[in-house]
Amino acid sequence: MQKNIASLVGKTKAMAAFTGDKLADVISKETHRFTITGLSRSGKSMLFTSLITMLKSRSEEGYACLPLLRYLPPTRVLDMRIEPIEGYKPFPHLDNIAALEQGAWPDATEEAYGFKLIVRLKQTASIKRHVLPHTDVVFEFIDYPGEWITDIPMLSKSYAHWSDSAWAQLSSGPQQYFANTWKQFVNQFDFEQAPTQARISELVSAYRSYLVEAKSNGISLLQPGSFLLESSDFDWHEFGFTPLPSSITSDVSHPWFIAFNKHYTTFQTKWLTPLKQSIFKETDKQIILIDLFEGLNHSRQHLYQLKETLSHLADTFVYGQSGWFSKHVLKKEQIGRVAFVATKSDLIPQNQRDNLLSLLQQITEGARARFTDKPINFEHFLVSAMQVTDEGASDNAIRYKDSEGRYVEATFEPVPRTLKEMEEGSHFPVPQVTVPQDFKARILAGKGIDRLLQFLLGKGVD
Numbered sequence: 001m002q003k004n005i006a007s008l009v010g011k012t013k014a015m016a017a018f019t020g021d022k023l024a025d026v027i028s029k030e031t032h033r034f035t036i037t038g039l040s041r042s043g044k045s046m047l048f049t050s051l052i053t054m055l056k057s058r059s060e061e062g063y064a065c066l067p068l069l070r071y072l073p074p075t076r077v078l079d080m081r082i083e084p085i086e087g088y089k090p091f092p093h094l095d096n097i098a099a100l101e102q103g104a105w106p107d108a109t110e111e112a113y114g115f116k117l118i119v120r121l122k123q124t125a126s127i128k129r130h131v132l133p134h135t136d137v138v139f140e141f142i143d144y145p146g147e148w149i150t151d152i153p154m155l156s157k158s159y160a161h162w163s164d165s166a167w168a169q170l171s172s173g174p175q176q177y178f179a180n181t182w183k184q185f186v187n188q189f190d191f192e193q194a195p196t197q198a199r200i201s202e203l204v205s206a207y208r209s210y211l212v213e214a215k216s217n218g219i220s221l222l223q224p225g226s227f228l229l230e231s232s233d234f235d236w237h238e239f240g241f242t243p244l245p246s247s248i249t250s251d252v253s254h255p256w257f258i259a260f261n262k263h264y265t266t267f268q269t270k271w272l273t274p275l276k277q278s279i280f281k282e283t284d285k286q287i288i289l290i291d292l293f294e295g296l297n298h299s300r301q302h303l304y305q306l307k308e309t310l311s312h313l314a315d316t317f318v319y320g321q322s323g324w325f326s327k328h329v330l331k332k333e334q335i336g337r338v339a340f341v342a343t344k345s346d347l348i349p350q351n352q353r354d355n356l357l358s359l360l361q362q363i364t365e366g367a368r369a370r371f372t373d374k375p376i377n378f379e380h381f382l383v384s385a386m387q388v389t390d391e392g393a394s395d396n397a398i399r400y401k402d403s404e405g406r407y408v409e410a411t412f413e414p415v416p417r418t419l420k421e422m423e424e425g426s427h428f429p430v431p432q433v434t435v436p437q438d439f440k441a442r443i444l445a446g447k448g449i450d451r452l453l454q455f456l457l458g459k460g461v462d
């Protein structure tokens with residue numbers, strides 16, 4: 001499809017169809033496909049909601065938000081419109097705005113949504129203006145549940161391999177504290193009895209309780225993430241599986257191994273393969289959203305775990321799984337662009353932002369190390385999709401409405417610049433903010449999005 005990045009597509013075709021009264025239809029077209037990825041709760045849906053709100057406001061109300069977006073100067077923008085992408089449900093922008101109006105954050109995403117933003121620009125160069133009065137710049141965005149992304153690496157593992165690594169993983173790091181009940185359950189479980197549907201379901205539901213609890217305690221690497229979604233398109237009630245002790249996974253004739261191996265294969269072929277083809281499609285521009293606050297709020301171990309998760313998912317993030325990126329971008333010696341973005345930066349005072357950025361750079365170290373010799377341009381950003389907080393009386397303070405609706409002021413210790421600086425056993429309390437009534441003004445006051453877009457809109461070759 002739109003494989004030529006920033007190219008003029010359909011120009012010749014448009015010229016051929018040219019007739020005097022169709023002048024307005026003669027346009028050149030430039031398509032940018034962005035993938036915004038990130039673990040669940042990293043702020044993807046809110047960022048999309050803000051982006052649409054900002055761009056609409058910029059074009060419909062002439063509001064000068066996104067001042068740094070030189071590429072789309074308001075004087076050149078004729079209009080902007082949002083259209084669905086074929087094969088995807090339309091992004092629920094209006095539902096999200098309605099939720100915000102009720103003082104609630106947008107619902108957690110349980111399926112994939114797509115939308116296209118089409119920005120029609122006046123042509124400036126005079127010859128072009130004569131022949132092609134407009135350029136349409138098309139941005140394609142896809143939003144999906146973050147729980148899906150953690151499952152993509154399971155495609156390249158066999159059941160036994162996945163099971164052993166999942167077992168080792170849940171026995172280490174901060175997640176081990178939430179895995180005890182699950183492990184006890186497995187220890188008393190009678191694997192001598194046949195894997196009937198009822199017994200499989202018992203085991204799956206015990207494992208799922210672990211996933212749910214670990215997730216609510218800030219653990220990010222949880223597989224299969226798809227099992228966390230009630231309304232998953234993959235029927236984990238019928239084809240569920242769990243990791244099993246290695247005494248079972250090492251015995252290929254064991255009835256439980258056979259049963260779970262079969263379910264795992266179904267999960268790969270019926271769910272993961274189509275998922276990777278539809279969601280993690282060709283793209284040369286990646287935005288990877290990272291919520292550092294969940295980790296800061298819990299412990300240093302949580303941040304280490306986040307770092308490990310990101311490096312584990314690096315290939316999925318950057319290349320998708322289609323190999324498109326490597327085939328098309330790398331071979332053409334273009335530069336791929338990857339933005340690592342720490343979200344919700346309004347949750348700390350302005351003077352702590354440098355510290356947060358430095359922490360972000362350390363958290364992405366492992367992921368970036370996977371691409372040292374590749375022509376990929378990485379950059380780190382902080383953004384807030386909504387500036388929920390206000391400045392406080394001192395530079396170390398911010399004001400916000402807490403969960404009881406009181407307007408409070410909180411003073412902050414410095415955000416650790418590195419993982420090492422965060423003391424063992426300490427945590428960095430993060431304010432529990434609510435959606436403010438003047439949310440729209442606060443979306444327009446969100447920070448960092450224009451710089452981010454500007455970076456990504458840069459041409460493929462530097």
Ligand SMILES: Nc1nc2c(ncn2[C@@H]2O[C@H](COP(=O)(O)OP(=O)(O)O)[C@@H](O)[C@H]2O)c(=O)[nH]1
Pocket residue numbers: 038039040041042043044045046047105106107108109146343344345346347383384385386387388433
């Ligand atoms: N303070 C603040 N909180 C945010 C912001 N963006 C998201 N959040 C919070 O993070 C939660 C998860 O965001 P969401 O966009 O649903 O994440 P997703 O799972 O990646 O789509 C929201 O419910 C909000 O509580 C932001 O810009 N500022």
Ligand SMILES: [Mg+2]
Pocket residue numbers: 041044045046107108109144145146
């Ligand atoms: Mg979401």
